[in-house]
Amino acid sequence: MSGREQNVEPAELAPAAKAELDRAFEDFYRAHLRDVYSYAYYRIGNHHDAEDLTEQAFLQAYRHFDRARRESDGRPLRPWVIRIAHNLASNYYRDRSRRPQTPLENADPIATRHDTEAIAEGREELRQVIEHLDQLPEDRREALIMRFALGMDNREIARAMGRSDGATKVLIHRAIKQLQEEMEDDGAE
């Protein structure tokens, strides 16, 4: 293994290097907490598990943060941490064989600052779009969450999902098209 690929656990670093790493991670954590939490919430569907997933994502990120910084070559690390959250969310469903147990609009509003439920209650079309979003294939749903909840561009989404830019563009286009068709079908009934 080359030195570039080696992962050094933060606790193994020299005190000064560890202090610098901790400061950098704190900045990184504060900058991305909302993104990771939003992603987790929209993937999982309830605040409790979203908090657990967010915590796990940052713990994993902390362990590999030093190496991620070295290998990022100055590129943003947001796709990397969202990818960690994505893998954890996939495991969440795979290991426990479960789908979101509570629809987003009925989720327990623990976070009083989150007003998506309130908006959805007031507007039927928002409730519909969330309902249809929930029925999309996982990769399409995920790409739309990254695009609209996190405001990620195609390149960032591609990096987070481990796909090419072109494939991601097609994925998002098809996801929106499918959502539109299903909502129109719903409206026609």
Next chain:
Amino acid sequence: MTEPSERLTGTWDVEALLSDALRPIEPPERLSSRVEDTLAAVTQAAAEELSDWADELSEAELRALRDPRNWVRPVVAVGAGGVATGALVLLELRRRSRQQSQSGLRALTSGLRSRL
């Protein structure tokens, strides 16, 4: 009146709806302190584990020294050193005895000459 997300043609502006529906969610304030506490605990635990690991290593080294199976190499080394030293001593003794026998012959020769 038509909703902004609904086009005049009757089709949905799904992108506008998604932007409205999927707003970023502010994490609960307790989550920040929870993650920070967990990270601090993990860091502390990792540091202690490293320290224990270092202690265990010296214990292991001591145990290895006490293990008779690890004594073979030093014993062989000492034996080889002893044989080499013995060989050197023998060679030196032989060299000295040769010198002594030569000086004895010379003394005999000179004694015979004086008698004659």
